Amino acid sequence: MEYDISREQVENTYIKIKNHIIKTPVIYATKLSNITSFKLRGALSKMMALEPAIIKKGVVAASAGNHSQGVSFAANLLNVPATIVMPKTAPISKINATKNYGVEVILHGDFFDDANKKALEIAKTEDKVFVHAFNDLDVIIGQGTIGIEILEDLKEVDYILVPIGGGGILSGIASYVKAVNPNCKLIGVQSQNVPSYYEARKTNQAFQVQGKLSIADGIAVKQTGDITFSILNKYVDDVILVSEAEIAETILFLFENCKIVAEGAGAVTTAAMLFNKLNVKNKKIVCVLSGGNIDVTTFLNITNRALINQRRRVVLKIDAPLGHGHLTKITNVVDSHGVQIHKISDSQLENSLEVNREIIRLVVDINRKTELANIVIDLEKLGYTVMEKEFINSITK
Known part of the structure; x- marks a missing residue:
């Protein structure tokens, strides 16, 4: 089945949710233009689209961190109970941040995919609404509102680089941006340790990669969704891989040079530029930084390794x-x-x-x-x- 999202759907959703989100700023740095974002948009879009009688039973979601907080925030806003399943390997900062919303948190498995399977079981058993982190049209439309804000601040952008795990944010941004500016190139960036969409593009079929643990835990998704895969294949121009060492050095670079604290998943797009993976010059490029949820211990471990790598x-x-x-x-x-x-x-x-x-x-x-x-x-x-x-x-x- 093919899926698509119109410009009007994204713009109408933005009107509904914009009073509840913080506008994502486009920040000019010496070497990079950066965007920071948070996955509230997709969760809020999905949950506001549901009938009150359906959502009042409660929602269930799975996430390595950022989507879990988006769903939790939206659940509090709409006054509905929420259960969040997170991988056991999720950073303690993300686990605690999610618990702070007063929702039920269950730890299960090592990857997002394990947690997602458990969340689906809970939703079915307890007759609650499952809010998928990426493979849902309403979620994708909500994430697409990031594209509205990018083009408001930088109309003639040449390239937009977006982190990709399951593909929700990239699908949403790509759908909207290509409708408004077809000449803009949309590039996905993944970790070499979990290259699910990169490998899927080779065979034109979404399948599950084995995957390894990654410091980019927020995009450590072993299989792209069928909905996102359909949309990505229409609008995404390329996908780039970055190594764990490159991600670590970029986290340090962003902290030292841009005064931005980025988690691994958020840093991959800047890593692609920093290590010349795109190989372009004199272009207007936006790097979407999709999260800053990194605890102090992890940050120190990663930056220590980066300092050693750089001698x-x-x-x-x-x-x-x-x-x-x-x-x-x-x-x-x-x-x-x-x-x-x-x-x-x-x-x-x-x-x-x-x-x-x-x-x-x-x-x-x-x-x-x-x-x-x-x-x-x-x-x-x-x-x-x-x-x-x-x-x-x-x-x-």
């Missing part, structure tokens, strides 16, 4: 004699080059370590390669052995 954070392992004063000498060398020490530890629990010696481990944040090279030279002048020299030399070249 801005380096682990120095120094073979030193046991005894007083060595740690002070070593830290003084690092300090003399203006380098910040992130963490210090020492241990005798190392393979092939001689008697009466220890390994002093410094995690340092460097600004320039020359700083690291000079630190190594000065430590060796003092008689210390810097281990893993081949790796250190690869950084300082």
Whole structure:
């Protein structure tokens, strides 16, 4: 079956829901134009389209995080009970944020698809309305209102990049934007770890990919919906994959350069630009950032990995004699080059370590390669052995 959405449907839905949503701003940054969004639109569109007698029994939804909060907010607004099923792997910040709406939260499975199956069972057993995260026309129309706001702020946009898991947001935006500006290119962006739509486009058929855990948990959907697949194939020009490392580095980039805290799913579109996946120049490009639900622990873990990947954070392992004063000498060398020490530890629990010696481990944040090279030279002048020299030399070249 083929599905489609008209420009008028999106515009009429926007009139209904606009008093309950915050207009998504288009923010100009030095290198990127960014859009932040929240999945209230689709949930509110769906639930406001239901008859009061039907919705009063309650709603059930499944989500890795953002849709769950959209449904919960809409349920409170419309005064109906809600049950949300989330994967056990969902970030604690998203779980707690959903619970804060006073809804029932059930954790089930590792992926969205597992949680979705459980939610369908609950909806059937308890005779409640199931609000799908993406594979529903009313939800898609609601998400399409983002397209209205993009074109209000940037009429002559050349490319719009949208994160894609199940495809609800991209289907909605693409349907509206192509109706208003057919020349605009719509590009989906997925994680390499869960490339469901990317693989489906190859065979022109939606199917379930195996998938791996991803820091872009909000789009970790193993199978595109049949409704969204039909719409995506009409309007989407291409789909791009980004790696976990690229997503991590982009989260750090957005925080440092744009003062935006983005979750993994929200960062994929900027990652596509940052790592030149689109390969275009001198075009007006909008990157939709679809979420900022990332807890502090996850953010620190991801940015730590990004700093290490960029060789801005380096682990120095120094073979030193046991005894007083060595740690002070070593830290003084690092300090003399203006380098910040992130963490210090020492241990005798190392393979092939001689008697009466220890390994002093410094995690340092460097600004320039020359700083690291000079630190190594000065430590060796003092008689210390810097281990893993081949790796250190690869950084300082």
